[in-house]
Amino acid sequence: MAIKDYIRQRYFPQMWCPGCGHGTILNALLRAVDELGLDKNSIVMTSGIGCSARISGYVDFHSLHTLHGRALAFATGVKLSKPELKLLVPMGDGDALAIGGNHFIHAARRNIDITAIIMNNRIYGMTGGQYSPLSGPGKKASTAPYTTIDNQFDVVNLSIAAGASFVARSTTYHVLECVDILKRAIQHKGFSVVEILSQCPTHYGRKNKEGDAVQMLEFQKKTTAKLGSKALENDPTLIPRGVFVDIDAPEYCEEYDKIMKRAMKETLQKEPLKNFGNQANQTCDMA
Amino acid sequence: MARLKLKEHLINRDWCKGCNICVHFCPKHVLELDSEEKVVAVRPEDCICCRLCELRCPDLAIEVITEQSDHDATSTSEDAVNTSEQDD
Amino acid sequence: MTDNIKTDENVIKTNNIKFVQGNEACVEGALYAGINFFAGYPITPSTEIAELLSKRLPEKGGKFIQMEDEIASMCAIIGASLTGHKVMTATSGPGFSLKQEALGYACMAEIPCVVVDVQRGGPSTGNPTHVSQGDIYQARWGTHGDHAIIALTASNHQDVFEITVDAFNLAETYRTPVILLFDEVIGHMREKLVIPEQGKLPIVDRLRTSVKKGVDYHPYLPREDGRLPMSDFGGEHRYNVTGLFHDMWGFPSNNPKVVRELLHHLIDKIDNNAHAITRYKEHYLEGAEYVLISYGSSARSAIHLAKNRRERGEKVGVLELQSIWPFPEALVREKCANAKAVIVVEMNMGQVMKEVKACVDNPSKVFLANRIDNKLITPTNIKTLLRMIQGRGV
Structure with a gap:
């Protein structure tokens, strides 16, 4: 299918600023879904609040635009209640790791089959450029006029420590790599985290004199390097990109299935006559 | 592998915000912004159909239509990998 | 069966x-x-x-x-x-x-x-x-x-x-x-x-849309009766759900008309059906001169007291609320119309009492019998107040 078949065209042009990397992430994600040949009815995209979160309104999947930081908690309810669905959860850096930090580490700990995409532009864009837990020290923001003193999280290390079974990083400059990593993350059974370095030319770029979108993409190209590359070996200060973890680990919904089987078996032994049929009747309106 | 041949650059002027990403990173300098800050293909004959403009466009405003794939746009990023100048 | x-x-x-x-x-x-x-x-x-x-x-x-x-x-x-x-x-x-x-x-x-x-x-x-x-x-x-x-x-x-x-x-x-x-x-x-047999109590199942696949489904367009048939996530209709004000497709909107209409819908669908939502019980309420209004565990003490007083010929009854919100204003007004005094029995500083005062004809006849010290309010606690209102001493 064409990429336009995966979006709700009536809401375009999208609302992000010119040159915002979030649009590129949307672009890459749609291509990943297309190349995997996924059924649109099988995908639920859950997002939180912020610039990043608006992504869910534009996709022609089931979409759940929720509360700041809570996307993964909502997604956990969707996934566990209907495990056959694919859950894509794009989040901003503040959304995922400040207000949503607890949900993030616990979703990773459970290894529930959800793909978390951290759209990391290192700033709160929608509220006007305040520093985030991924800004890092020495950065300017509208709440850090004298520069930040907060250290940033390393999303990759945090995700690994919390128990995610697939962890990767890419950038909006490296779009082909991005599509490839997203495909692997979506196919992965378990909690997958993809951090995508994105650019906010309007706030982060302007305040930190990093130039326009083009210059910020050039910066991503210069300051990152592929895992195992010569460039990274020669200069360890570069930010590594690629897949850091990809392991098989027990997935939460599958483990719960086993619990259900055990519970049903034990009860059947105790009360053999009890009927375990599905009680829910579906009703239809006549509208 | 058959070489892709350009048919046209399908540009949605209503969606393009003139961010210049496609123009700057086009390996063959095919694209430019016009006076309304919308992208136009000024040197389509130089296009190598790497699709990096299409892939990077945050606004989903540009599509590279090729002879083989035509409108079904089934080409994959693998097609582009072989011709791209993407760095590590 | x-x-x-x-x-x-x-x-x-x-x-x-x-x-x-x-x-x-x-x-x-x-x-x-x-x-x-x-x-x-x-x-x-x-x-x-x-x-x-x-x-x-x-x-x-x-x-x-x-x-x-x-x-x-x-x-x-x-x-x-x-x-x-x-x-x-x-x-x-x-x-x-x-x-x-x-x-x-x-x-x-x-x-x-x-x-x-x-x-x-x-x-x-x-x-x-x-x-x-x-x-x-x-x-x-x-x-x-x-x-x-x-x-x-x-x-x-x-x-x-x-x-x-x-x-x-x-x-x-x-x-x-x-x-x-x-x-x-x-x-x-x-x-x-x-536990009643299955089927004894009515069960309302989800109202799902009958809109066919491929036909534009409006998840947030209420029917004439105000109800909105749903479509399950994972089904044929893909739509947006948001906490923002939204249009009939569920897409965010700040259009003043959309905002106004949605807020009215959210409130009207419940407030206009308050009569259908109201749940209550009457205990010894027939001809009661003193109406006790209570709910939850405190209602048990109120009912006990009313029974006890009735046995002694005093006209004390209880209106037990089983729905608090939307507040059953019409019901409370009606049941309190002929009461000499209304005593709200609850374990807080008078949260339901304020609602009762707001809807009865004469708020000055509404009193509060409460306890806020961790302990369940007793029939004696309520009786103490009743005696004071009756002017009969404790």
């Missing part, structure tokens, strides 16, 4: 009789109503609800999850409701505070769900193991912004069971969160519960 098996209504099957805590009665009610997803977090005095459902739900193919906090529990049940399941969470004061943002989301996005608040002393950590009824206003206005809400309560375990079934029914009927306001005494006290 097959037709050839005759069941004598008068013969109570003993395996349907249980000696349970109120929290367990709530669980039985939820199971009867068809719950198949529960997310929770441990908190006294509601924890038994989570414990029991962690055992019972997987037995019937349902799902239980203990989330990382109260916020996440509320969010998870909303997510599970969207896939077409009947959902519930349970908590107490501090956890109820944490749930408020997501509760507002469920109001705005019109997601059926049931939230149990087994009330304990507050504010803050308060008194986890003691009784209070201090969350009446939190249930009404805990989440921000204009909205309508349904909150139900009960004073004995049979009623806890039935009102829990009712809560699920109302949640589905009005596509809204429904709050069950129990209290520590109700939650932990043990008494008899008779």
Whole structure:
């Protein structure tokens, strides 16, 4: 299918600023879904609040635009209640790791089959450029006029420590790599985290004199390097990109299935006559 | 592998915000912004159909239509990998 | 059940009789109503609800999850409701505070769900193991912004069971969160519960859209009767759900007309049906000169006192509220019209009393009999006030 078949065209042009990397992430994600040949009815995209979160309104999947930081908690309810669905959860850096930090580490700990995409532009864009837990020290923001003193999280290390079974990083400059990593993350059974370095030319770029979108993409190209590359070996200060973890680990919904089987078996032994049929009747309106 | 041949650059002027990403990173300098800050293909004959403009466009405003794939746009990023100048 | 098996209504099957805590009665009610997803977090005095459902739900193919906090529990049940399941969470004061943002989301996005608040002393950590009824206003206005809400309560375990079934029914009927306001005494006290046969109590299942695949489905376009047929996530209709003001497709909108109409819809669908939502019981109310208005565990003391006074020829009766929100104004006004005095019996500083004063013809005849010291209000406590009002000395 064409990429336009995966979006709700009536809401375009999208609302992000010119040159915002979030649009590129949307672009890459749609291509990943297309190349995997996924059924649109099988995908639920859950997002939180912020610039990043608006992504869910534009996709022609089931979409759940929720509360700041809570996307993964909502997604956990969707996934566990209907495990056959694919859950894509794009989040901003503040959304995922400040207000949503607890949900993030616990979703990773459970290894529930959800793909978390951290759209990391290192700033709160929608509220006007305040520093985030991924800004890092020495950065300017509208709440850090004298520069930040907060250290940033390393999303990759945090995700690994919390128990995610697939962890990767890419950038909006490296779009082909991005599509490839997203495909692997979506196919992965378990909690997958993809951090995508994105650019906010309007706030982060302007305040930190990093130039326009083009210059910020050039910066991503210069300051990152592929895992195992010569460039990274020669200069360890570069930010590594690629897949850091990809392991098989027990997935939460599958483990719960086993619990259900055990519970049903034990009860059947105790009360053999009890009927375990599905009680829910579906009703239809006549509208 | 058959070489892709350009048919046209399908540009949605209503969606393009003139961010210049496609123009700057086009390996063959095919694209430019016009006076309304919308992208136009000024040197389509130089296009190598790497699709990096299409892939990077945050606004989903540009599509590279090729002879083989035509409108079904089934080409994959693998097609582009072989011709791209993407760095590590 | 097959037709050839005759069941004598008068013969109570003993395996349907249980000696349970109120929290367990709530669980039985939820199971009867068809719950198949529960997310929770441990908190006294509601924890038994989570414990029991962690055992019972997987037995019937349902799902239980203990989330990382109260916020996440509320969010998870909303997510599970969207896939077409009947959902519930349970908590107490501090956890109820944490749930408020997501509760507002469920109001705005019109997601059926049931939230149990087994009330304990507050504010803050308060008194986890003691009784209070201090969350009446939190249930009404805990989440921000204009909205309508349904909150139900009960004073004995049979009623806890039935009102829990009712809560699920109302949640589905009005596509809204429904709050069950129990209290520590109700939650932990043990008494008899008779579980009715399936089919005895009405069960409302989800109203699903009949719009066919490929036809534009408007998830947020109310029918003439105000109801919105749903489509499950994973089904043929892909739509947007948001906590922002939204158009009929569920897409965010700040169009003034859209905003105004949506807010009216959210409030009208409940307030205009207040008569249909109102649940109450009368005890010795016929010709009562002194009307006691109460609910939850405090109603037990009020009923005890009324019975006791009636036996001595005093015209004291009880109006027991089983729905607190929307506040049953018409009912209260009618039942109090001929009363010499109205005594609101509750375990807070007069939260329901304020509502009663606001709707009766003569607010100066409304009095408060309350206890706020961790202890269940006693019939004697109420009698003391009654005597003072009657001018008969204590």
